[in-house]
Amino acid sequence: MAGIALRNVSKAFGMQHVIPCIDLDIGDGELVVFVGPSGCGKSTLLRLIAGLEDATSGQVLIDGRDVTQLAPAQRGLSMVFQSYALYPHMSVRDNIAFPLRMMGMERATVERKVADAARVLNLQDYLDRKPRELSGGQRQRVAIGRAIVREPVAFLFDEPLSNLDAALRVSMRMEIARLHQQFGTTMIYVTHDQTEAMTLADRIVVLNHGRVEQVGTPLQLYRHPASRFVAGFIGSPRMNLIEGPEAARHGAATVGIRPENLVLSDHSGRWQGRVSLAEHLGSDTYVHVDVEGVGALTARAAGDFDVRHGGRVWLTPDEASLHRFDGEGRCVTASEVDHVR
Amino acid sequence: MSSIHSRATARLALSPAVILLLAWMAIPLAMTLWYSFHDYQLLIPRGNEFVGWENYAYFLTDPAFLHALVNTLALVGGVLLITVAAGIGLALLLDQPIYGRGIVRVLVVSPFFVMPTVSALVWKNMFMNPVNGLLAWLAQLLGMPAIDWLAQAPLLSLVIIVAWGWLPFATLILLTALQSLDAEQKEAAQMDGAGALARFRHITLPHLARPTAVVILIQTIFLLSIFAEILVTTNGGPGTQSTNLAFLVYSQALLRFDVGSASAGGAVAVVLANILALLLMRLVGRNLDA
Amino acid sequence: MAGRHGRNKLVFTALAWVLALLVFFPLLWTLLTSFKTEGEAVAIPPKFLFFDWTLENYAEVWERTDYLRHLRNSIIISLGSTLIGLAVAIPAAWAMAFSPTRSTRTVLLWMLSTRMLPAVGVLVPVYLLFKQAGLLDSRSGLVLILMLTNLPIMVWMLYTYFREIPREILEAARMDGATPLRELAYVLAPMALPGIASTLLLNVILAWNESFWTLNLTAASTGPLTAFIASFSAPEGLFYARLSAASMLAIAPIVVLGWLSQKQLVRGLTFGAVK
Numbered sequence A: 001m002a003g004i005a006l007r008n009v010s011k012a013f014g015m016q017h018v019i020p021c022i023d024l025d026i027g028d029g030e031l032v033v034f035v036g037p038s039g040c041g042k043s044t045l046l047r048l049i050a051g052l053e054d055a056t057s058g059q060v061l062i063d064g065r066d067v068t069q070l071a072p073a074q075r076g077l078s079m080v081f082q083s084y085a086l087y088p089h090m091s092v093r094d095n096i097a098f099p100l101r102m103m104g105m106e107r108a109t110v111e112r113k114v115a116d117a118a119r120v121l122n123l124q125d126y127l128d129r130k131p132r133e134l135s136g137g138q139r140q141r142v143a144i145g146r147a148i149v150r151e152p153v154a155f156l157f158d159e160p161l162s163n164l165d166a167a168l169r170v171s172m173r174m175e176i177a178r179l180h181q182q183f184g185t186t187m188i189y190v191t192h193d194q195t196e197a198m199t200l201a202d203r204i205v206v207l208n209h210g211r212v213e214q215v216g217t218p219l220q221l222y223r224h225p226a227s228r229f230v231a232g233f234i235g236s237p238r239m240n241l242i243e244g245p246e247a248a249r250h251g252a253a254t255v256g257i258r259p260e261n262l263v264l265s266d267h268s269g270r271w272q273g274r275v276s277l278a279e280h281l282g283s284d285t286y287v288h289v290d291v292e293g294v295g296a297l298t299a300r301a302a303g304d305f306d307v308r309h310g311g312r313v314w315l316t317p318d319e320a321s322l323h324r325f326d327g328e329g330r331c332v333t334a335s336e337v338d339h340v341r
Numbered sequence B: 001m002s003s004i005h006s007r008a009t010a011r012l013a014l015s016p017a018v019i020l021l022l023a024w025m026a027i028p029l030a031m032t033l034w035y036s037f038h039d040y041q042l043l044i045p046r047g048n049e050f051v052g053w054e055n056y057a058y059f060l061t062d063p064a065f066l067h068a069l070v071n072t073l074a075l076v077g078g079v080l081l082i083t084v085a086a087g088i089g090l091a092l093l094l095d096q097p098i099y100g101r102g103i104v105r106v107l108v109v110s111p112f113f114v115m116p117t118v119s120a121l122v123w124k125n126m127f128m129n130p131v132n133g134l135l136a137w138l139a140q141l142l143g144m145p146a147i148d149w150l151a152q153a154p155l156l157s158l159v160i161i162v163a164w165g166w167l168p169f170a171t172l173i174l175l176t177a178l179q180s181l182d183a184e185q186k187e188a189a190q191m192d193g194a195g196a197l198a199r200f201r202h203i204t205l206p207h208l209a210r211p212t213a214v215v216i217l218i219q220t221i222f223l224l225s226i227f228a229e230i231l232v233t234t235n236g237g238p239g240t241q242s243t244n245l246a247f248l249v250y251s252q253a254l255l256r257f258d259v260g261s262a263s264a265g266g267a268v269a270v271v272l273a274n275i276l277a278l279l280l281m282r283l284v285g286r287n288l289d290a
Numbered sequence C: 001m002a003g004r005h006g007r008n009k010l011v012f013t014a015l016a017w018v019l020a021l022l023v024f025f026p027l028l029w030t031l032l033t034s035f036k037t038e039g040e041a042v043a044i045p046p047k048f049l050f051f052d053w054t055l056e057n058y059a060e061v062w063e064r065t066d067y068l069r070h071l072r073n074s075i076i077i078s079l080g081s082t083l084i085g086l087a088v089a090i091p092a093a094w095a096m097a098f099s100p101t102r103s104t105r106t107v108l109l110w111m112l113s114t115r116m117l118p119a120v121g122v123l124v125p126v127y128l129l130f131k132q133a134g135l136l137d138s139r140s141g142l143v144l145i146l147m148l149t150n151l152p153i154m155v156w157m158l159y160t161y162f163r164e165i166p167r168e169i170l171e172a173a174r175m176d177g178a179t180p181l182r183e184l185a186y187v188l189a190p191m192a193l194p195g196i197a198s199t200l201l202l203n204v205i206l207a208w209n210e211s212f213w214t215l216n217l218t219a220a221s222t223g224p225l226t227a228f229i230a231s232f233s234a235p236e237g238l239f240y241a242r243l244s245a246a247s248m249l250a251i252a253p254i255v256v257l258g259w260l261s262q263k264q265l266v267r268g269l270t271f272g273a274v275k
């Protein structure tokens, strides 16, 4: 087990500077999730840590040791790929045993470890099958099995669940969380699904254009997004972002308010608008409202809140829960706004 | 994967092939060019003096050259036409559910394995011979006069012989392509009310564009240098009626021992092949992804 | 519905068999003729099955010619040129498929373009060079030439096969601690084997049947079977039965190989260009 640190790491493919410069510390035993929109450099960052790409500059430290020049296998990490990357011509057993064989481990030990991994992952019945004879979820488990037998100092996952259907994704997500608790090994997990990030992570690293936007626990990011980008990215449904005169009234370029912080009423309130869509989820109702001069807003109401398309409603924001962002999208606190005034 | 170390390894792994092909292209080509500007007779050592464009003038003004050029294009075009058209037909047929498809495919693919000298001799003697050939017998059965194929229609005969050898290639590529055509696509079109003909026109044919391009490109490469078939059947004749560029250069060089003008011819052939290759690449290269 | 489909299937089957037999007929006819006497071979009307089957043509070809030596030449030349070619082409294709650079596409197209170089363009210098180097009429000279002419095709085919192997699998092997050599042996080679096999097959066939260089650069003793057969084109060689027997002997090894390896070959035939 080990902590992982990045020091001034940058990466360019030819002229394209995919990662300008990143500093990051990941604690021992932590489960850190990298999130960000497609193409923001999550995979690249993970592959830099794995050693599959060379950093253009900077250092990668594992357990305080500089591993920047080491080959992937020498870094003691395991990686689970998005496509699973199972060896198609080997049985499940041989797939899981492969890294151990490469270490030159003796046969009996290999077999014991493969059996252990198979038991943990419920793969005992499939050991003699070829990958193509497995379902998506089973393949995923084989890939994880191959990763855990090495007893790595840290696991790297690159969107491991994106090829699975919704139900399987939830159960595999829980399985990964369980493995993390069981082994307590450091994990870095890449996803662009913010729900996955919120539910799995000890800490989340939000990336945008190869830069770290914010690092923090899921709740920190949710409650105190450091930028407009993070505010829009974390949370579902998205935070309402309001620009123009309404934002200016709060001394900001943009103000944000989460759907649950808008009080909905059918007779009075701050803003008046028309319902464009009401999503009844049973426990909650999400109401999409067109407010003149403000824009389209989403508000959360109780499950039995009775509105229909075209209905007239009033919205009142909870002033204390308002997020203010300046022209560059950075968060400004209310006191800073007062100070500027 | 792209560590500096492995990039060096990759360059190392690539270099033998590149160096070999570079040498293979550059050295003989340079020599061809050099000879083409010199008077060089294999049998009469006359000092190999520099003669400028004389060899080219001699080769290009030889009426045989224009003839050979036309013949070359006719051979390539004729064989392509037959193999692509017949190949599409056969491939469509073999794509249907039929009994014994495995054996049928073996039968159809067989001519591809036959060396040109064998196929040419078999056709020449046992089929196209005006007295003992099967085709003559067939003509007689139908009450028509026997044709001396290789004397009366040498080029057409060659086209037939060569097309027979390349038909399997075209058929198999097109068949493979057809079998990769998504059945759901056809079914979707069927649901959309497309009849068999419409399905063929709007789904099957467009799907065949790419493999057809492949067939044309690869066959052209081989067809431009047809040689053995001519050597063992017509020897380029009668006259120069079935001489193509390859055969013309060969006869200049190894029959008349005129290295200078043969080299000029070789250089011309290279230039022409390059023009054609460029045209082809333009035309069909889009369909070949690298 | 089933009835209509059944009838269609019969019609298609009949049509396909007729056409396939038509395509195959010249070979069948050669095979039959090779078992006839010379008299029956030219008989009009032709005899299809009812004639005195004889092996004397084979015996005669065997006695009068040096079939075995030409066969050996063919095997050495086609296999030798292909194996050496593979040894050069596999690393090249591997490099281009897994460490592509901006110039990879250009290099590939350039390689293929060397294949378009007409052989006649370089016939004279190659002839003279070989004469000087004593390679004229030698097997090693042909091995070299055929290796060079087929090299672009081998690289191209292998490249298309290798490119289908997901990069992530090789990366996984690397993460799992495989050295480059083990990566090649345990992961890449088993996955690429079918592709390598069909490349090998197709190029052996191409080399076996190559008849420009083999006819121009060899004389009697080192000629492969293409040259062996060409010697039957002399005017006095109008012995159909004997010609047929010799033809069958020349093509039989490669036709049988082709039939046995049909599956791999069909893929190889497409030069990797059609999936």
Ligand SMILES: Nc1ncnc2c1ncn2[C@@H]1O[C@H](COP(=O)(O)OP(=O)(O)OP(=O)(O)O)[C@@H](O)[C@H]1O
Binding pocket: A013, A016, A018, A036, A037, A038, A039, A040, A041, A042, A043, A044, A045, A192
């Ligand atoms: N080998 C490469 N050569 C050139 N550019 C690359 C290479 N690999 C990635 N990139 C570029 O780097 C950027 C980041 O890619 P990366 O794969 O890290 O994104 P990502 O965040 O993982 O996206 P996704 O969520 O879609 O997987 C992209 O713009 C991509 O085009």
Ligand SMILES: [Mg+2]
Binding pocket: A042, A043, A044, A158, A159
């Ligand atoms: Mg990615």
